[in-house]
Amino acid sequence: xxxxxxxxxxxxxxxxxxxxxxxxxxxxxxxxxxxxxxxxxxxxxxxxxxxxxxxxxxxxxxxxxxxxxxxxxxxxxxxxxxxxxxxxxxxxxxxxxxxxxxxxxxxxxxxxxxxxxxxxxxxxxxxxxxxxxxxxxxxxxxxxxxxxxxxxxxxxxxxxxxxxxxxxxxxxxxxxxxxxxxxxxxxxxxxxxxxxxxxxxxxxxxxxxxxxxxxxxxxxxxxxxxxxxxxxxxxxxxxxxxxxxxxxxxxxxxxxxxxxxxxxxxxxxxxxxxxxxxxxxxxxxxxxxxxxxxxxxxxxxxxxxxxxxxxxxxxxxxxxxxxxxxxxxxxxxxxxxxxxxxxxxxxxxxxxxxxxxxxxxxxxxxxxxxxxxxxxxxxxxxxxxxxxxxxxxxxxxxxxxxxxxxxxxxxxxxxxxxxxxxxxxxxxxxxxxxxxxxxxxxxxxxxxxxxxxxxxxxxxxxxxxxxxxxxxxxxxxxxxxxxxxxxxxxxxxxxxxxxxxxxxxxxxxxxxxxx
Amino acid sequence: xxxxxxxxxxxxxxxxxxxxxxxxxxxxxxxxxxxxxxxxxxxxxxxxxxxxxxxxxxxxxxxxxxxxxxxxxxxxxxxxxxxxxxxxxxxxxxxxxxxxxxxxxxxxxxxxxxxxxxxxxxxxxxxxxxxxxxxxxxxxxxxxxxxxxxxxxxxxxxxxxxxxxxxxxxxxxxxxxxxxxxxxxxxxxxxxxxxxxxxxxxxxxxxxxxxxxxxxxxxxxxxxxxxxxxxxxxxxxxxxxxxxxxxxxxxxxxxxxxxxxxxxxxxxxxxxxxxxxxxxxxxxxxxxxxxxxxxxxxxxxxxxxxxxxxxxxxxx
Numbered sequence: 109x110x111x112x113x114x115x116x117x118x119x120x121x122x123x124x125x126x127x128x129x130x131x132x133x134x135x136x137x138x139x140x141x142x143x144x145x146x147x148x149x150x151x152x153x154x155x156x157x158x159x160x161x162x163x164x165x166x167x168x169x170x171x172x173x174x175x176x177x178x179x180x181x182x183x184x185x186x187x188x189x190x191x192x193x194x195x196x197x198x199x200x201x202x203x204x205x206x207x208x209x210x211x212x213x214x215x216x217x218x219x220x221x222x223x224x225x226x227x228x229x230x231x232x233x234x235x236x237x238x239x240x241x242x243x244x245x246x247x248x249x250x251x252x253x254x255x256x257x258x259x260x261x262x263x264x265x266x267x268x269x270x271x272x273x274x275x276x277x278x279x280x281x282x283x284x285x286x287x288x289x290x291x292x293x294x295x296x297x298x299x300x301x302x303x304x305x306x307x308x309x310x311x312x313x314x315x316x317x318x319x320x321x322x323x324x325x326x327x328x329x330x331x332x333x334x335x336x337x338x339x340x341x342x343x344x345x346x347x348x349x350x351x352x353x354x355x356x357x358x359x360x361x362x363x364x365x366x367x368x369x370x371x372x373x374x375x376x377x378x379x380x381x382x383x384x385x386x387x388x389x390x391x392x393x394x395x396x397x398x399x400x401x402x403x404x405x406x407x408x409x410x411x412x413x414x415x416x417x418x419x420x421x422x423x424x425x426x427x428x429x430x431x432x433x434x435x436x437x438x439x440x441x442x443x444x445x446x447x448x449x450x451x452x453x454x455x456x457x458x459x460x461x462x463x464x465x466x467x468x469x470x471x472x473x474x475x476x477x478x479x480x481x482x483x484x485x486x487x488x489x490x491x492x493x494x495x496x497x498x499x500x501x502x503x504x505x506x507x508x509x510x511x512x513x514x515x516x517x518x519x520x521x522x523x524x525x526x527x528x529x530x531x532x533x534x535x536x537x538x539x540x541x542x543x544x545x546x547x548x549x550x551x552x553x554x555x556x557x558x559x560x561x562x563x564x565x566x567x568x569x570x571x572x573x574x575x576x577x578x579x580x581x582x583x584x585x586x587x588x589x590x591x592x593x594x595x596x597x598x599x600x601x602x603x604x605x606x607x608x609x610x611x612x613x614x615x616x617x618x619x620x621x622x623x
Numbered sequence: 624x625x626x627x628x629x630x631x632x633x634x635x636x637x638x639x640x641x642x643x644x645x646x647x648x649x650x651x652x653x654x655x656x657x658x659x660x661x662x663x664x665x666x667x668x669x670x671x672x673x674x675x676x677x678x679x680x681x682x683x684x685x686x687x688x689x690x691x692x693x694x695x696x697x698x699x700x701x702x703x704x705x706x707x708x709x710x711x712x713x714x715x716x717x718x719x720x721x722x723x724x725x726x727x728x729x730x731x732x733x734x735x736x737x738x739x740x741x742x743x744x745x746x747x748x749x750x751x752x753x754x755x756x757x758x759x760x761x762x763x764x765x766x767x768x769x770x771x772x773x774x775x776x777x778x779x780x781x782x783x784x785x786x787x788x789x790x791x792x793x794x795x796x797x798x799x800x801x802x803x804x805x806x807x808x809x810x811x812x813x814x815x816x817x818x819x820x821x822x823x824x825x826x827x828x829x830x831x832x833x834x835x836x837x838x839x840x841x842x843x844x845x846x847x848x849x850x851x852x853x854x855x856x857x858x859x860x861x862x863x864x865x866x867x868x869x870x871x872x873x874x875x876x877x878x879x880x881x882x883x884x885x886x887x888x889x890x891x892x893x894x895x896x897x898x899x900x901x902x903x904x905x906x907x908x909x910x911x912x913x914x915x916x917x918x919x920x921x922x923x924x925x926x927x928x929x930x931x932x933x934x935x936x937x938x939x
Contacts (some may be wrong), residue, residue, distance in 0.1 A: 394741075434636075435639070442639070444705075445705040445706045450930040
């Protein structure tokens, strides 16, 4: 009987696949930080998938002039991998990228990174209790996955009528064209957010003219960006405790700011007064001051930090334009006051495509459900790290994890710690999977939304923190200290657990092994 | 019937036009007689400045809008009033009435209005701004534009004002819808708002500014040969449009302006003694007391296309 032999043969020739303990998506700051902590926890069998050909994530891509962090450098690193050599109070992007590259080298992470590997799909295989990760033609398998692809990893040109007809250079702030020479050119900058206020002062120095098209002004606080004295660098190098003390002091100062930036309080009004004083002291003209004074509560949108933005706007070759843009024309822009502005290049400082509805690749869960569908309206997770129905998957920068007053990396460190605890539990207790309980996740989110009500983010402005219907699925309503405390407390009882031991003991089908 | 403001905003965004859409060198200038030119110049200068005043009014309204969509609409209206001012300046330029770099001088009553707007407008509640702005739009814009189209036969002028009129009809529709929304508030709130503002220096000075402004415009157009009935018909439109709203009549300031407009349209009314005395008195207002014209006036231009940043424009 030869007829029945064929399928048997095929089954025998199926190659066993390599199943990693953990797969990390993204080799940016957070992906590498995760790898460092996983190694430290004894989990060496890991693979990091990176879509580009080098590490660095957002900081690799943010190469626009003036790009820098707006949180003091001393707080803009992991406490377990500090950098004693930061050159300035607020480091420029090239230096941050250098630091990330140095981390990859110092902790010997490059060997685990698969470069030029962009994840296209994630599927949980219930039978094998593993994630199948597709990256183009390649497939990877892992018991656990950490999503560290970042909230600000993608950017695209905005949808403005006529944009495709523009004959000049179109430059996206998040994907800077380093080959374009701005010297002497007429430039339009669309947007006045965090990137724009860093780009504009640099452009004003070289361009012939810079027209800044503003829709909504933001609160701009002065930024005291000074060089780190050599002596401080030397002390930090020799005496790490001194750097830790500096870091702690900065952390506490930022925590104090939460009383006005996270919660809508009289302190918020005080912060606004400082913002207004900043305008009053640096902007001469009354009408320009009015144009630059925000209408919303401080903190409701991202706070901006710059001491050279207002002076740049008043330079002889710069002009702020607040008329709405009617359309983009082949030669420039048309504003609603009926004028056409001819320019050589348009800089779109219009921010990032924030992935509130989940990562930009489909994630299929335990029962074939799609995360992006579940998150399309109101994304919900437990402690921002786990989502019910998506076992052994840990998010960084997940729902309700954003800081409004402190360093993103401080929060990320909490997320890394949480993921490592979860992965350790799976590995050490030989679990097939852990899946956060629905009721635990639900009650966590009820409390999140209740706590969010009194925050500045919900005080009535429109921002990228909110979904279209005004739901806040991005920010954490509390102090960083509170967030870190919850992330340090990984509780296995919050999860449904499927164990390998139970499967073996009772010989029950593997896909029914949840207890 | 309530207006869908989202739909209105989409329509506004869709109907944008530019100075460059108009052929400013097209024939037709010769249709304006030489002896009419000086009068026309003064008239257009006033009109241009009234658009500017309207623009500033919408800028203040945007801060008080009842919801973000209406705030955005006002942001567009602010720009559109500026567009009208620019287009009117471009007409002046076309008719050869402007020297190189010349911007026409606003009359004393308009200067007062500008100063009032710059000082008080941002602090006025919506119930005040939302009532006065429609009156100015209906009365001044309405009557003045009508007059202009009757007297000036330049086809480019007609082309420009057709565009302006289309914009204005949307402005007026939104204005009266918002006025109706204002009237929807609790009577107690309306009363408190009204009484507290009545006693405020802003509104008192505003009134003293508004009365002569209106009468000066009335006198100017009568001097130019327009029947004052045109202005009166426009003012009556304020009441007519207001009456269409279900709640507009509950706005106290609407009632005040309505009664006031009745006095204005009655040329025999003793009110004109007061208003004309104020016009006369304002001529004696010492010009030195005016603060410099706010820098937003620098935005006024007749050039359809700009490249680069002109010196001295950066703070405007």
